Amino acid sequence: MQAVTTKVTGLRSTDSAGVVRGGLPHRRGRRASGAGRVAAATALAAALLALTACGSSGGRPDVPTRVPATPVAGPGTAQAPAAQVIIDTTGVRALTVAGGGGLLAVQSDGPSSIAVYAADAPADPQRVIPVPDGAAPMTRVSATDDESAPPVVLVPAPGALLRVDLATGATDTAHIDGDAISATGLPGGGYAVGTADGTVYILGADLAVDRTVTGFVSADALAASGDALLVLDAHQTSLTEVDPATGEHGAALRVGKGATRIISDGYGRVIALDTDGGQMLVYGLDPLINRQLAPIGASPAALAADPARGLVWVTFTGTDEVAAFDLSTGEPVEKHRYPTVAFPTSVAVGADGAVYVGSGRDGGVARISPEQIR
Structure with missing residues (x-):
């Protein structure tokens, strides 16, 4: 299927509130004022000129950027983790609990693989x-942790997106033009894939490319909520709405000093971690707006939502800790905090409320039981 490309080049700037200006019109846009129509017409003319000059070979906007934030190393675990290390492995990249909470998947380096364990007995994969x-x-x-939901994960890789069934090991591959670094499922069964050069590919359920969306420096993390796709560009530390049905850009906002992660929490919100600024930011949609912001700790690195208990778990590489926050009061309120494995760069929550934390170094995977969490 022929790809449809949407391109924005050199149009974005920010106002004093941190709103990124100059993107494509919001898909829920209202009638503009006279001045707004003139500005929009000028921006559109500039966009058309850029498209004419650059064709479809590029896609990155000519905007100020920063080096993407990375988690800092903490002191090492100064106190014993408040959890049992259940899997002895190194270089954990990601964790997930699937299959109604019955499967624990651990992606790690050396060799690059996903090991699938029984979550209640993870002795051998x-x-x-x-x-x-x-x-x-x-x-x-x-x-969801519905037993009927297939335990499927997406694995972005250089030149490809892998769709892996954890229950069987069956793997399907979509070939991507670029270094895929992020992915998410979309309502209706499709997928979105982000690349290091700022292209977002919208794929159908059959893994065929339906369209491409450009205009980002990089597409470092993706999250879907409702009918919107959210794109985190770590080089601009910005969050942008995209309509996956059309490829149009919507509203965009700056995200702290150096954002690295976003997730959809199951309540129609998107949560971002500002790793450089030590903050959590919570965004509402329709329209995209920053509703909550709070300092939470040194170098937050990974997050996972527990919708059943209304908590969001965050790891901190700066202090080798993991903490849970309640967002129901209008600002993140810390409910739990535990020492954990060294350099904790991944976290997942089971259907029973158990929390799994992975070490990006040699600390393995630790489990905090539901009984410990009070």
């Missing part, structure tokens, strides 16, 4: 699924 070297962290297709 049920299967080990190889993935390409340089693969980015896997993402669950479905955020």
Whole structure:
């Protein structure tokens, strides 16, 4: 199927509130004022000129950028983790709990693979699924723990997106033009894949490319909520709405000093971690707006939602801790905090409320039981 490309080049700037200006019109846009129509017409003319000059070979906007934030190393675990280390492995890239909470998948380096365990008895893996070297962290297709939901993950990799069934090990591959670094499932069964050069591919359920969306420096993390796709560009530390049905850009906002992760929490919100700024930011949609912001700790690195208990779990590489936050009061309120494995760069929550934390170094995977969490 022929790809449809939407391109924005050199149009974005920010106002004092941190709103990114100059993107394509919001898909829910209202009638503009006279001045707004003139500005929009000018921007459109500039966009058309850029498209004419650049054709479809590029896609990155000519905007100020920063080096993407990375988690800092903490002091090492100064106190014993408040959890049992259940899997002795190194270089954990990602964790997920699937199959109604019965399967624990651990993606790690050396060799690059996904090991699938029984979550309640993770002594030996049920299967080990190889993935390409340089693969980015896997993402669950479905955020539900319904037994009927297939335990499927997406694995972005150089030149490809892998769709992996954890229950069987079956793997389907979509070929991507670029270094795929992020992915998410979309309502209706499709997928979105982001690349290091700022292209977002919208794929159908058959893994065929339906359209491409450009205009980002990089597409480092993706999250779907309702009918919107959210794109985190770490080089611009910005969050942008995209309509996956048309490829149009919607509203865009800056995200702290150096954002690295976003997730949809199951309540119609998108949560972002500002790793450089030590903050959590919570966004509402329709329209895209920053509703909550709070300092939470040194170098937040990974997050996972527990919709059943209304909590969001965050790891901190700066202090080798994991903490849970309640967002129901209008600002993130810390409910739990535990010492954990060194350099905790991944976290997942089981259907029973158990929390799994993975070490990006040699600390393995630790489990905090539901009984410990009070």
